[in-house]
Amino acid sequence: MSLKSKIKDIILSNAAVSNNRTIGVEEESLVFQGDGKRIPVKSKTTLDAKTLIQNLNQKTKNNGFYTLEPGGQVEWSSPPLPDLNQLYQAMKKHQSMLESELSASQLKIIYFGLDPMHNPKEIKLLDDRRYQIMDKKMRKIGGTGRWMMRNTASIQVSIDFTDLRDLEEMVFVADCLHPVAAYLFANSPYKMSEGIKKVNIRNVVWHHTDKVRCRNLSYHDITSSNGLLDKYIDFVLNVPAIFEISKGNAMLSSKKKIGDLISGDAWKEPLFQDHILYFFRQIFTNVRIKNVVEIRGSDRPPRGFEIAPVAFWSGLLTEKKTRKKIFNICSRWTADDRDKFYSCSMGLDENKIGPEGKTYLSWVKQIGELSLQGLINRTLGEEKYFESFYDIIIKNGPYSIQEQKKSPTYSP
Secondary structure, eight states: OOHHHHHHHHHHTTOOOGGGOOEEEEEEEEEEETTSOBOOSSOSSSOOHHHHHHHHHHHOTTSOEEEEOTTSOEEEEOOOBSSHHHHHHHHHHHHHHHHHHHHHTTEEEEOOSBOSSOOGGGSOOOSOHHHHHHHHHHHHHTSSHHHHHHHBOEEEEEEOOOSHHHHHHHHHHHHHTHHHHHHHTOOOOEETTEEOTTBOHHHHHHHTTOTTTOSOGGGGTOOOSTTHHHHHHHHHHTSBOSEEEOTTSOEEEOOSBHHHHSSSSOSOGGGHHHHHHHHHTTOOOSEEESSSEEEEEEEOOOTTOTTHHHHHHHHHHSSHHHHHHHHHHHHTOOHHHHHHHHHHTTBOOTTSBOGGGOBHHHHHHHHHHHHHHHHHHTTSSOTHHHHHHHHHHHHHOOHHHHHHTSOOOOOO
8 A cells, every 4th residue: 555545544534423523623822921921931930831731731621621832822622522512611611711720820811813012032932842943944934934833823623524525525615715714713903013904914924934834725736626635645745844753752853755754664553643643733734634624724713702713614614505505616716716815815805806706805795604504504503603703793894903993902
């Protein structure tokens, strides 16, 4: 069996039974001290991010788990759950516990997708070998990778797939509709204490992080659902790794292609799946494939709306009748349509022209309504988790725009 075939079999071995599909979320938060500085990743005099994570994981009681992003951002990973009602309850428990822990130490979350005040030089990096290696690589690339690592926060949605066709259709549709999510969930109004106007700044930061492993799949010539998994595996195998593990378990910087690092037979069979996922996590496209479909294009929403991106994607991707309608729409778009739409997502100009000569906002509305219909069709009463948020955005524009019309609220 070829390496590519083996990887494909490993990915598809994670398929869920159709009626047992689960949904999960990873929620990132920017945590600040009372003086306006970010929580330190390590400190002898005050509660630091590493100690905070330890405290949270001791109290979580199987309600997901907590990790740290490179700049000390707190990430909660939910348990995989079968519906949004259960996920919402898990999210409420997590938020209550997190906010209680922060309040006790006079810490707070600023609910934005980009740190509104600091540049990356002011944020100490977590003392994790992976991130030290990544940081050096991002410096050499010269883009916005250091902003991405230290200063961004997002919502990532994970959805089980049930078979190859289900996986390929979900990934294709999610990749096509990234610009809609980028508009709806834009919540990064400031950079270095200056309003960003109509720039979709967190999306721009990710776009300029590393063109080899970021952006939409269409940028990497994965433009159709037909054979998408094969093309995705080919793409990953040809991307240079950021880091690798030596035979002595030391973490090393790497310049080799991922395919060259996993083609050897030195790894024992029971570890092979973990080995594959280790490298597949070094891909940062807006939609990526692991043992689930992971969708990564949403800013960290305002307090109380963290579940809205999860609901948006669930309505579009998990209800077959709705997804078929959306799949047919996306399938008729030309390469030029896709490029125009992706260009729209760099900003928040609702009148910019996207696919088929229609405005950005008209597509946002059309897809948003389809998502609501998909949630209604799931017959679980889940539409409430997206509808109120969606109505606010359609009436007032993205939160990135709304917040700039107010006096800044992020200062201590």
